[in-house]
Amino acid sequence: MHYAFDFWMARTHPELPWCRYADDGLVHCRTQHEAEALKAELQTRLAECHLEMHPTKTKIVYCKNGKRKGKYANVKFDFLGYCFRPRLVQSFRDMSLFCGFNQAVSPSALSPLKEYVNQMLVAWMMRKFKRFKGYKIRAIRFLQRLAKERMDLFVIWQIGRTGKFA
Numbered sequence: 400m401h402y403a404f405d406f407w408m409a410r411t412h413p414e415l416p417w418c419r420y421a422d423d424g425l426v427h428c429r430t431q432h433e434a435e436a437l438k439a440e441l442q443t444r445l446a447e448c449h450l451e452m453h454p455t456k457t458k459i460v461y462c463k464n465g466k467r468k469g470k471y472a473n474v475k476f477d478f479l480g481y482c483f484r485p486r487l488v489q490s491f492r493d494m495s496l497f498c499g500f501n502q503a504v505s506p507s508a509l510s511p512l513k514e515y516v517n518q519m520l521v522a523w524m525m526r527k528f529k530r531f532k533g534y535k536i537r538a539i540r541f542l543q544r545l546a547k548e549r550m551d552l553f554v555i556w557q558i559g560r561t562g563k564f565a
Contacts, residue, residue, distance in 0.1 A: 400424075403448040404441075412437065420479055423456075431471075434459045465498040480508035516555050517542065517564045519546065539564040 400422060408426070410418055415437070417426040426441075428434035438452075438459065461471035463485045475484030482501040488499035494557055524538045525531045531538040542564050551557045 401443060403533070407444055423478060424471075425478060425531070427458075431459065431461075462500040464500040467500075477505045479503055480507070493559055513555050513558075514563045515552070521564055 404419060404424060408415070412426075415426055415428060419425075426434075428437060432512050438457070442452060443482065458476065460476045460483075461467070461469060462474045462483075463469065463471070463474045475482060477483075482505040483500060483502045485498050486501045486503065487496055487502060488501055489496055520542055521535065523536050524542065525533070525535060531541070545552070546556050553565060
């Protein structure tokens with residue numbers, strides 16, 4: 400990828416900021432027309448090197464925020480386990496809220512963490528309470544009911560599905 404992408408970008412498009420990690424990359428364009436032209440050029444370049452872009456992962460995304468208010472179909476993308484999309488952000492200066500294009504852990508990267516927290520809760524319950532000692536399924540069912548009734552107990556339960564307990 401160094402030769403196929405990095406050197407080529409530096410030589411042919413030095414004005415465009417970009418980043419790459421392994422075979423995943425991002426290029427920041429100023430207009431949709433510029434992005435579409437670059438995508439076509441890059442497809443040709445990669446084909447010359449016997450490579451191709453992933454058909455579902457490759458897309459043009461509009462980085463919508465408080466200053467860029469256009470309406471486009473794609474306004475979010477995942478990169479290296481983070482989901483970038485328009486989000487409500489609080490200013491550090493005056494604590495006001497505004498729309499920013501920011502990152503947060505992507506739901507797929509968060510799933511293993513949710514499962515780990517739930518498994519640790521099951522193990523803790525089995526150690527802490529006699530009625531669950533040696534009864535893993537009973538502890539799991541209790542936590543599943545609790546997660547449905549009292550999602551507010553753990554932030555990890557408030558974010559989408561609660562995840563697996565077993």
